[in-house]
Amino acid sequence: xxxxxxRELTERLEWHERLTxxxxxxxxxxxxxxxxxxxxxxxxxxxxxxxxxxxxxxQLLEADVNFxxxxxxxxxxxxxxxxxxxxxxxxxxxxxxYRMGSVQDIVSFVRSVKP
Numbered sequence: 001x002x003x004x005x006x007r008e009l010t011e012r013l014e015w016h017e018r019l020t021x022x023x024x025x026x027x028x029x030x031x032x033x034x035x036x037x038x039x040x041x042x043x044x045x046x047x048x049x050x051x052x053x054x055x056x057x058x059q060l061l062e063a064d065v066n067f068x069x070x071x072x073x074x075x076x077x078x079x080x081x082x083x084x085x086x087x088x089x090x091x092x093x094x095x096x097x098y099r100m101g102s103v104q105d106i107v108s109f110v111r112s113v114k115p
Contacts, residue, residue: 044081
């Protein structure tokens, strides 16, 4: 996973928005949102590390929600851990996975948002 700051994530999302205007099949931006002392986040991180090997063609970003107040408000993130997927298709809202019960749940989510 690539750790990003709020500024980097905002720039990447703006770039993604411009790209999707040209190419409707652009890869989604998938971000693992966490906090540093969250035990559930640590367990989810271990599963996501496995997912990166199972689905190697998807780039996953990660960010600490303590430093993302604008992103949390913009996408109405309710809790952590969360996987935020911003797709290129015109959806009313991005998809968010809050329940990460198994590696298979995460793999299914990642594959469902990939074009």
